[in-house]
Amino acid sequence: MLKIPFLTSLRSRLIVACVLLQGAVLAALLFSTIRVWNDTVARATEVRVAELSRLLSVAFAAPLSVGDLARAADLLDGIRAPEGIDYLILLDANGRIIAARGWDISRPLPEIRQLKERGVLPALVDAATPISQGGEKLGELRFGISTGILREGVSSLARQGAVALFSGLVLSVLLLMLTGLWLTRHLHRLIAVTEAAANGTYKEMDTAHGSDEIVQLSQRFNEMARSIRDRVVALSQSEERFHIIADYTYSAELWLNPEGKLVWVNASIARLTGYAVNECMLLPDFPLILATPEERGRLADALEFALQNRTTSQDFEFRGQSRDGRLFWASLAWQPLFDGRGQYLGLRASLRDNSELKDDRLALRKAVAELRQIHSLGQSYLARAETERARLMALLSAMRFGVLFVDNDNRIAFHNPAFCELWGVSKSQNLVGRAIGMVLQQAENRPMVSDVLTTYLEDRIQADARIDHGELTMNDGRIITQHCYRVLDQQGVANGRMWIYEDVTQERLLADHMVNLAERDALTGLYNRHRFQQELERMVSDTDRRQGAMALLFFDLDEFKHVNDTLGHGVGDQLLQVIAKEVGHQVRRHEVLARLGGDEFAVLVPDCNEYEVSRLAERIVMTVSQVQFSANGHSMRPSTSVGVAMFPQHAGNAAELVAHADSAMYQAKSAGKSTWRLYRREADQSRSVIARLSWKDRILDALKHDGFELHFQGIYHAADKSLAHLEALVRMKDAQSPGEIIMPGQFIPHAETTGKIIEIDRWVLHQVVDLLSLRQEIPSIAINISGRSFDEPGLPEYISRLLASRQVEPRRLLVELTETAAVSDMRDAQRFIDALRATGCTVCLDDFGTGFSSFAYLKQLKADVLKIDGLFIRDLPVNHDSEVFVRGMVAMARDMGKITIAEFVENEEIFNMLLEIGIDQVQGYYLDRPSREHPSLMR
Template structure:
């Protein structure tokens, strides 16, 4: 290690070396100054001597030289040398020609050889004094003075200075070392503490506090250490939190990537400079881009070119696909049809940072082909009868209202032909519902050629049909009714080896003569149909107001008044039928069944089949449903131990936007747990008004009630609508249960309905369970609950769950 490196390794070494250097330089300077002072004093002394020497030399030697008194000169020279105490080394007296008169002492050789004094290196001062007498030069004197006294004084001063250096230097070093060590020790301690802190050890002892610079530095260092310790704790916690968040972010990123990869929706994220940053497999599948094609970093316009051959109209789509103005708004939803028939939707959303700056855009693509087909199918099912394919009651009522409004504007006449099949009930009872369904399907298909292009044929009830046509005269309606009757009468049927023929009774009502509202026109056509039956069936009849006075017609028209009276006089009753667990036989809940005491005979109980159709036609069903709900909720309030209660709601009632609020108000008023109330909706009504049904079901779920879909499977061949109607239970229609043990097709249907229900997380109920064999088979097929005469006959008494 070099001296310089050795000094650089320690502040104390550097400080000590600096102090030694300063001390040595100071002492050296003092010695140098002292020596200079001695030399200056000697010079001044010599100069003083030289200034006086010519005077006394001339006084002493001039006369004797002139007189050439050699003895006196020699004696005088000898005395100067001998009495000079070593100060005068030699004296030599010469005349002007250089002849020596007298000499004494150690005359230098150069003087005798007549050479210059520069050759003399001794410590002698040489002087030549000219001798004059009376202004005339008479000779010269050479005199040599010794400088040993000055040299001795100088040597003594140098020795004294060295002695001082030898004494003062150690003492100074000791003093400086002591003071420096005390100062440097605190700095060294501070440096060691700094090294410990830099290594992460914060519990170090710092130098004692002081008011000097080191103390101030130590105090600042303490504050720094405290701040660093706090920051390290914060940074450690922040790092731990960041690691945790990073881990969570990685997990979320992994989940998100898995989710996006598993989705059927195509996702593409482009950067602000319109390049692909991320895409999922569904995006490639939708656009037919090979899986091994790497789209990352590719301009989005190039991606469009890869998929352009899939578009049925690329010239049109190119203006919309992956094209949007550079805004912070979502794009409009755009649809494009691919050449394979698929329908793809596109929508995009801007991706912004916290400051609102654009990071890019997220594009979402979805293949909506199946959903669009399902929606179209649901729309068709909502307006058509699934069994016959004809328009259903809902569609019929809407089109009748529009046709009447158009006829009123253009002054047209309409004919409404209302008819049903005579003795249809007998066919059902004798040969079963399957035979009845076959009759309805055959009649609908045979009547299709009879109907003109602009006419509407609809199935409005079990065996009731309606035909709406525009006419110029009443004769056209009569002729059409005759063709209907003739066509139905000619249809042959054969069941179980027995030939059967059916006939139709047709009632005709004309707009505007027989009614200016849909309700009046339908009522008049219905009355005319019963008038035709009174004529012997298999015939037609135009509405005749005069024949309304008959007892049968009066009896039919009085039903509306009887329902109103029953509501006003509180004659509505509830009977209850238990719904049981199919496996354990335990009571699960009850169903409320409406009954009416006949206002004309209070002992007579009217069944729903007698008054519900009239109530639906007259609009009284709304008040009837509200009253049933009120009675059912009141029973739940009065009997807190009774099981939950199911209440049936007609399609016209749940179409009422105020019904949900009315149920909420009844539950709040009676303080009933809403989970104890089950609302039953018929499948046909729910699908006919699917949006209203969905809205009503959601409001019931928010309230806390459960919803059951009644008559499940009766009217529709597709269950796709269940994706949009979120009910809790499905009640399998009784037509699939009555002959379950003997009808293999019904078993297949029930098993399929159970599988659909279980797949959607819904429970199933089977109604019309009439015997033990049916119950056992339902349990085998996986049905959750059962209801029917075999388990419990409806009655006015409440049931209790077994303890």
């Protein structure tokens, strides 16, 4: 074995060993310090990137949401320098570059990489943050953060450590060489102190005994121990500072494990919610407890989905509640966590109070809405006034609009020639600097008003940005419009007003002419069919709102076709003009006379009764019969047949009123012509057939094109007014009046007559069962089945299969059958009810009490629920007989173990009486009204 002479002695070996040991310790300390600082810098960089991402996302969300790309580009300039950001790239929602600072857009976009905690910190950290608002992605911001300062600090620390290591080694070698003879004496003591230091207990060696060399060695060792201890303390302080940074962030930071259990939360949670960190860790459902009861389910679903699918979210807003009950808008962002091996650790979530930002968004939207209402015509002129004054003056001079600028003292600053022409002011006069009042008083063409100057001197003229003063009729007959705008300089200070005048005489005349052509009959000058239809709809609506009455008179000329065929259409047109003129004398000013086409005329009479209408019809018949008309040597006496229909006595809407008036006219013709008839329903058999066929087509169309909808009304427990179940009520959409609905009383009779009621029943069944399948929290829903369904023996089985296919419990479907239909077909009704009960559905007998034999047949019709007819409920407080009937029905139902429901509960007095009688459940407008969006469905 090769031996080195220098290492043969124990002293030499000890010297070498101590030098190597101290060097290794110092090197390890230096390496550990540098590694800790690298990790700390990496974490700080990550925190800074995350904070900048959130701040930049919020900063750019506002301009991108309104499409203000210029403002977004300006933000890039303001953010890059002060924040130490190397470059900024702003992308839109489709990934296209909007603007960039510090980056050549011809180069490909940088690749985003995660920072490695124990790797070398790169010189440039590339990051990206999505920009969204209200869940809608608006774009993405990519940026690079320079780490030069941090890297330089770490390098400086490494150099200082290396110098210290080298210096320590040199000093150690010199000291050990001088004191090597005395080192072995104190070897065990040194080993003991070293072992204590290795275990974390830093003890100093005794320097009071021994030679100077030993004392010096002990002192040096103590210094080294203190240095190591100081480094460890520094590392602990560094770790403590890291925790301080984590605990005092703007947002509360949480760590949820894959099962949704809270693992860690920083101290900011106490500032945001009032819950201490220990309380949060002990709460089993944190952070769900922060959400209000209405929002808790939505938050739970979102977090569960995120935990299972490892998704990322930036702005999940919900209504939060702090420990003291204060409500606030909370914004939650989360992303999945993975360890170094890629194992899923759960979610890291950031929670912040978004109330102020929410208020700012609302204020911003309100401000934007207000700004959009401001007309910018005057501002556009002023914005260009400094750079394009000459061009603007030429433009204003060439305009046909009259333009007038006045200063704050109402003195003229500028006017164009069109202003002088409109007001009759001489163009040769110098008006600049003169008071506007003096100029307008001397104008030749002034408006036909007593005091036009008041408009120019009003206080609001100086306050409002824009005012429309409407139209002025000048002395020469022209009509002009005038608009006033406030003029602001570049500093936003008002320095006058601008008046715009436009001659709209030709436009108004043309508009009046077009209206006359659109609403008047070219031959007779009467209202045409279009205007008649408008007046009819308006008059029917007004009459219905005032609960009044109106009438429609239809009449045409008897044998008018013979006149056209024998004497020609020209003679026929002359006759129509004479008839229109003569009948027009019999129509009062508030009544509407119109020619519908050919020889058909109509008169609308508002606010009338049958007597007044009959007198008018007689006058029309008499007037037409007294007309003496001669043409081409032929003399003739025309006659007319008049049909009268009244609203609402004979019709429920405008279309029915027209049809019934037309039917009455044909009834008059059938009576011998030259007479009038009031509409009689029994004489309108052909019309009833047409109406029935029309309703059949409408119902078929509604079934094919989603023309029905369901409204829901609640049935409540009488004891505590809690919801027992809902009743589904079918409504028909009015295809002729979009947005309007047709009540069942209008189309159900026709559906039963045509047999389409069974298809409607099945449509309602499908809708209700689908709703019960989707909404498990709804206890049950009642539907009405028509008596025609008794003829469908397979309907109960159809209901059973439908419920099974949708996985809906049959007890949640309550089927209502009208008592009158059941009693009229007792055998089929009994079979139908038994089959329904066999499926597990609840059966209700609706309108109970209307049948004469209700109590006798109740034993055969084994219904579970009895709904007492509203006829007995509505007048319960004033009709003693109704009260007796209701008490008897409730007592009998209670004895038979059946549930009772009272419908048409209109007010509190009826409700209290029913509560005293012992009714089980109630339904009516006192509790709620039928609605497409019932509150129980919206929760």
